[in-house]
Amino acid sequence: MRGREAVPDKQRAIGAEAAAAGPRERRGVGGAPAFRSLALGGVCLLAALALTSAGARASGGGAGGEGGHETGRLLLDLFILFVGAKLGGEICLRLRQPVVAGEILAGMIIGPHLLGLVSGSEFLGTFAQLCVVFLLFIVGLEVEPAGLLRVGKQASVVALAGMLLPFGLAMALMQWLQRPLPEALFVGAAMTATSVGITARVLSDMGQLRTRVAQVILGAAVMDDIGGMLVLAVVSGITAGALSGWEIGVLVGETCAFLVLAVMLGRPAMRRLSPGLYRSTMGSNRSVLFALAIAVCFAFSALAEVIGLAAIIGAFFAGIIFSELEEAPELRRSMEPIYELLVPIFFVLMGANVDVPRLLTMDVLPVGLVITALAIIGKVAGCGVASYRLGLREALAVGVGMAPRGEVGIVVALIGLSKGVVSNDVYAQVILMSVLTSLFAPSLLRVLLVPPAEATPNEQEASS
């Protein structure tokens, strides 16, 4: 479980009771030489396979035939992507950094723009869209509205301030740079949503999940996710030409109706339906629930696309339907292998999309760093001010805890890229922002969270 963090830890964080009950091992840092040889072995393996594949391509594919050769290339790509993601994640884990940053960086390195170990095929592009549907379904599955209500008012103020300020800052910057409005909107949307997994992981590591600060952060981050979906719906609508207030209103209405449908109708319906389904089908409860969840996930994502919203919005709301079911923990366990298979591949593909040499030019990098700075300032200022009542240090901790962007921001950038609204440069800048905010937040949060009376930073270092 510790190998991944983005979402399973959100679950651990928000559903703290369940997490405390689970017999999850913690493994100390150790065996560094073994790891080094492992990493070395992995890199050698990658290099060897890349050479093999280059040889196979040069020789025209051997006896495998045309179709067979394509399959071989795809499997090789998947192997390289998966191993690269796991190595990058493991290295980041050892440096006490978020796994997702390691996966994206690994993608940048092995991607077509740097080492060129993987060839960006059309299949992988579509496959990533499928991965992200499952990712957002699982993110939705971790949202527990009941938990939200406890910290509701304060968290919603924090969430709102933390969305508006970064969005406004991003829009202002893009306007100042004279970028087209649709692109500016997408960048703004990518800046709104916090990746709660990274912060939840830090909070959980430090045993502070039950503090007021943690509850506010987690509550606000979840509202952020929902708000991010609304913003994405509006932004997609505007860029697709729905510029009148009426049409935007329809999109917001559709999204809200979707959410209400999921929460008001879907959840009770599922609670009523599932016992009947268990009784009337021949499968085990686990596999029936799993099949139902997959079916609803596909149906809602397809429905969202059909009515003009993004597929992930439907997937996210489908997840919410199942999140408070009695059997939700079991369903989350069933989704874990799918998460562990698809999500690293997704993030490494997102990294591979980045044109790294171009990103490092003076045309692109400075703006990327400014976007990153605005992303941090926006959340720290917005959320910090909104939670000033908790005290200065705590308010700062809330702001920093809300700073990391992760899956949702990247997905928004991906949608913009695939619609042709976001340029490759801006895509790279947004991914950079996601990686840097994810790297910056955990370390600072660890410092801010230490209750000064109880532990010095050294003790904290030793105990974690």
Place this chain on the structure above:
Amino acid sequence: MRGREAVPDKQRAIGAEAAAAGPRERRGVGGAPAFRSLALGGVCLLAALALTSAGARASGGGAGGEGGHETGRLLLDLFILFVGAKLGGEICLRLRQPVVAGEILAGMIIGPHLLGLVSGSEFLGTFAQLCVVFLLFIVGLEVEPAGLLRVGKQASVVALAGMLLPFGLAMALMQWLQRPLPEALFVGAAMTATSVGITARVLSDMGQLRTRVAQVILGAAVMDDIGGMLVLAVVSGITAGALSGWEIGVLVGETCAFLVLAVMLGRPAMRRLSPGLYRSTMGSNRSVLFALAIAVCFAFSALAEVIGLAAIIGAFFAGIIFSELEEAPELRRSMEPIYELLVPIFFVLMGANVDVPRLLTMDVLPVGLVITALAIIGKVAGCGVASYRLGLREALAVGVGMAPRGEVGIVVALIGLSKGVVSNDVYAQVILMSVLTSLFAPSLLRVLLVPPAEATPNEQEASS
């Protein structure tokens, strides 16, 4: 667990100790009205969604844009395929028939040739190739050579006879029909491999897993799988132009080397490597093993393609590497959700490939039925004669138990189809053969297996 049978039951059957220990629920048949309304609801849902999608297509896609609309179509296809597979499987389960037959039949019905609810996209074709890699990996994961050795000699004679006779009969038929040699070879190859899951399920249902007959069937079926991979390698090689004895020898050598590599080197290496990996990485043992298994599965499949074998051969051998690891049961549990997600989609897609109206014409159907008859006769005669020492009724039970073809035969047909070696008509005939042998065997086996002194057929009916 009872929802699926092809492979998880193989595991249950061969690793009978593990199965007996697992707290797997069994659910009685009941709630038929609830099921009927459920099925009705599902069908209505399917129809509604198909209409929605037709409407969306007619109106040109709405605000989603070009890329977004394609994603929506894909998700809708996946939804229809998945729900169709689950409904078909459930119906077959209630009729005490193999799930896989229901999934294939569902695919035939909703596929582009009959109802046309799904559009066969290029993505789904490649996706199926990926599904089958996981399917064969999991099949390999169920192979436990130690269990094979107990019944080794007798089972290998049965397996060999049960492969040679159907292969020869198929070749003779295809030659008589003056079909080209490569196609004949593929049909022969598709006739060789037994789908052990279906028989294992019947044996397990009747509590006869530990009888001599069951052990011989299960042992021979596993050898069948390995033999089927060898035959596939040779057949693919021949059809790709490697007609000289030398080149065929190389292919067989490669496949055997692959097997030896997996069993002799891979298994001990994995046993040694995994504790070190657990110590030296930060992930939980479960997730590290899972990542390792996925990486090896991708690597072996890609390697198999690069050296000119089919990807599934590599995936199958990769599965064997992990099958006798101490942690194999845990790995199998981790693979279950992936199996439950991908395998129904695979079989339903295989059904959707079948041109049903064409299959039902007098040009195609009679040959399909003859192929089916030869498939049954070949196994019953070949395996039955080879196991005559067990007694007439038992020998017949072995023959019938070996008759169902499933995943491997279908995969062989798919490879032939995608290479352009197997025609659409012959593909449809092979799928028909797979479905009919799977439907025929369980009922007959139930009759044959009742020890006459202990229970009448009626009692058996009541107790199972």
